[in-house]
Amino acid sequence: MSHTLLLQNAKLFSPMHGLHDKVVEILVKNGLIEAVGEGLGMAASELIDCEGAYVSAGWLDAFGVCPDPGEPWKESLQSYADAAQQGGFVQVAALCGSAPKPDNESVIAQVLQVGSNLRAEILPIGYATIQGDAKEMSEVHEMHRAGAVAFTDGIRCSASVGLRYKIMQYTQSLSLNYLHFPYQKALAPDGKIHEGMVNASLGMKGIPSIAETVELLADIEIAKYLKTPLRVMGISCSESVSLIRAAKKEGLKIYAAVPVMNLLYTDEALLDFDENFKLLPPLRSENDRKSLLLGLLDGTLDAVVSNHHPEDIESKKVEFDYSAWGANTLAQVFPMMCKAFENETAENWLPLLYRGSRTFLGLPEHDIYVGAEASFTIFSIDGSYSAIEDQNKSKAYNLPSPNAILKGCVLGTIRKGCYMKNDD
Incomplete structure (x- = not known):
């Protein structure tokens, strides 16, 4: 019937x-x-x-992290999907699994099987390296056949230039999508927040913009040499926006995504040491924030991602230096974007949620016809959204601005x- x-x-x-x-x-x-x-x-x-x-056409979040399988008390696949649907997403691409990690076809198949029947469909992302440790390439082809939509090193490890070259060359040959987070930890081994006036005033070690741009420059040069599309996420500074804009003008197929928190907040949110604003990439200056907004409006940048990283109270409510990275953002992406783009008409930014995210992941466009x-x-x-903890369907503790x-x-x-x- x-x-x-x-x-x-x-x-x-x-x-x-x-x-x-x-x-x-x-x-x-x-x-x-x-x-x-x-x-x-x-x-x-x-x-x-x-x-x-x-x-509108159903929204897609192009990147977030779920620790299930492994740590479902922080966030289960079901609570992840529930929070995503609460935020308006019909699909979410996510790096799922902490034990075991998503570096093999069995984990991808498990996530796909469970995630296809939830309130929002979970499209699994696989680790491009074994255990996500950025040392040796994983079984990328097998994971793709099992249903992985893309591959990444995650946000805490960045493969060496040589290994990235190998990964980009291999994924190009199979028409697969490799998402790289440009972050050179060696340039900020103990960095906790953006390097600028705020970190200096707080006496904390900073993460300079060059830790991002040096990796992005290498990615661009590799992509030019291999004549392959480049997909980068976690773009956070004005220098990166300029590099991407120049690369696109030269004809490089480069797709870039920005975490939603970096569109609304700056490093000044950390003046009272709020651990829920301790993020990777870090919140940067007001000039960086404005550059990201302009980059999205003029087409230099392609998508906005939740960069959802759920944590429990034991991992977050500790001394700032030892607090885990990340924030619970899935249900707040749309209201955050409404605030960030409050001086723009919706036609200028809302398609980022359903068209931009699909472009970033190399998926077919979807619309209403x-x-x-x-x-x-x-x-x-x-309408209004109240960021009250007991109304948020995510299990995660680390909800930014819970009374907003x-x-x-x-x-x-x-x-x-x-x-x-x-x-x-």
Whole structure:
């Protein structure tokens, strides 16, 4: 028996669609879009009133970390997916697993099997090196066949230039996606926050921008030599934006992603030693923050990622030097972006959530048209989101600004024709 679903009073957000910004009805039949139009007046087995809300193609988060399998008390695959759906994501690409680590096909297959049936679909990312230690290449081809969407060293280890060359050459030959986080730890072995006025005033060792740019420069030169696309994540400083802009002008296919926290906050958030703002890449200066925003608006940068790194209280609520890196961000990406881009129209930045992220991962574009899979995010730019711990579906302790009320809220998602309301 066929199942039909009708979205009514939906304000369509699809700048390339002729009905963009119009109030429409969307008919879904057996998981596919059957019709989009004004006043369709069709019957359906399930009605959804979207009064006052926008509907766009379903959002995708292109990078985050989940410690399950291994440490489900910090974040399980289910709680990760629940928090992602709460944040409006229908799919999330994530590096999942701490014990065992995702460096082999069995872990990838396990994550894919579990993650395909949750409130948001988890697309597994595999380690490009064994144990993610950046010393020896892992079984990349086997993991790809098992369902890995991309490969990375993660954010705490960076493979040597020689090993990166080998990885990029190998993944190019198989048309696979390697995501590199440009960070040379040797230039900041004890660094905790951005190197600038704040770290000097606090007497803390800093992480200079050159720790990022020296690795990015090497990546660009390797990609030019191999004539291969380059995908870099964790871009955080103005110098990197300039390097990427210049490389694109030269014709290099380079795709770059920015963590959402770096769009809204600067290193001044660390003046009171709040461990939930201890991040990699680090929060940098106001000039860096503005450069990232401009880079996203002018097309130099391609995507915004949650960079979700869940931790428990034992790992975070300790002396700042020993506190784990990362923040619980999945449910807050959209309201953070609403705040960061508050002086821009949504058409200038919201497609980053569904088009930019897919471009970054090399996935086919997805939008709202007849015959496409019914994958939607229902949201309000004028609504409000309250970052209260007991309302956040992530298990993680490390929630930044837990008492903040931000503009912008997600009302629900639809994936494969199934409606998930956010107060469920």
